[in-house]
Amino acid sequence: MIAVLKHELRLYFHSLTAYVFGAFLLAFVGLGAMLYNIQAAVSNFEFVLSFGCLIFVVIVPILTMRVIAEERRQKTDQLLCALPITTTEVILGKYLALLLVYLIPLALISLYPLIFSQYGEVYLPTAYGSILAFFIMGAALIALGVFISSLTENQGLAAGIGIAAILLNYYSVSLSEYVSTTAFGSLAALCVLAVLLAVLVKYLTKNENLAYIGSGVLIVAMTGVYMYDSTLFEGLLPDIMAKLSLFERFYVFVNGVFDMTAVVYYLTVIAFFLFLSVQSLEKRRYN
């Protein structure tokens, strides 16, 4: 794993990727700090991070698009398969390298509240709690980006899907106001999601029975619950959309609450997408 980590770091700093990622993050957070903390003279640094998290929509896919897609395009994934290291070690090595690239600009950003505290009253616990949450949320988005990169050998496509997925997550709370709140609407949408899940499972495992039987059982179970008590489904779809939002949970930290459930949620998202990335890479052996 250490070998992969060192190798990935070398590749990021050989190319412009790490520098572009860091520059964009610093520029956007710097712009926010200028607008909020300097021009508007607001002492809350967490508002800057709340403004700055929008940049993740662009910079996370740029950072993660090549991580596995490029291995496939260059056929170097064959080397990784033939080396005496496990797929889990490969994915963890790559992911930790991405986290280190992300941590470098974040380390600079974490100096801002201290600098501002020299010139006014800054409530440091909220500022640093938000920086920690900003890091974990970014780590969750990076895990999502790694998984998307593992689905294709086309970097551009990986970046496009990544931007769409993160943008959808960013606006999921706003969009939830426009979706159906009726019980039947929620059931129909969840059935569509079950079918999409089946397609993903089939793609990752090449096991049609597991995919179709799994989603079939899920749809039958949901329909059964709906027939038993349809009120359980009322407003369920917008509720799920709001709950899945990574950004919405971050705003709780910005409001001064260190929400441990959000931390657990972010860590679960990280573990889930890294697990899927390992499965996606393993799938190549079975093709």
Add this chain to the structure above:
Amino acid sequence: MGSGERQSMISVEHLTKYYGEYLAVEDLTFEIGEGHVYGFLGPNGAGKTTTMNIMTGCLSASAGSVHIDGHDIFEEAEAAKKCIGYLPEQPPLYMSETPLEYLRFVGEAKGLRGQALTEQIQAVIRQTGIEAVQGRRISALSKGYRQRVGIAQALLGNPKTIILDEPTVGLDPIQIIEIRSLIKELGRSHTVVFSSHILSEVHAICDRILII
């Protein structure tokens, strides 16, 4: 196999591989002993690359087993892979790196560290004749040198078996002669399995031939 009995270096038993409905390899069985250069001969599409990919752990098998120096490639993948150096048909190289950086990564991934890593890298660089280009970017190297860098990574960790998938494809005649003599030299200290669809080439290099 009994403990007193001499183990074969590679043992492939009843290997079958399907790609969906397409049967790529059917019930293939062979054994390879220690030493020598083995030619793996067969027409295009016969399943040479698929077999090599399964032997090196890059692909799963639909049925059958592969043992490398007594280790099952599916059950004891790490131990089996330590006994193999593999050069696929397209050398798996990172174009933005220099051969030195690339070999350092592969060596570390194979568990080499510190002085042992440095010494082995220098040894394989000498053996494959890439001293002059070790500091250049791989993207700037000729196909022949890229192939040599690919062979160098296969030699790191001093594996007992080197598996080369059509290593002379796309090279010019001088490069082909150079790579052939390198493979012959490797055959003195390793078991080399070398695939080709050209009979004369296999005849020129190999001590023994497997026909698929």
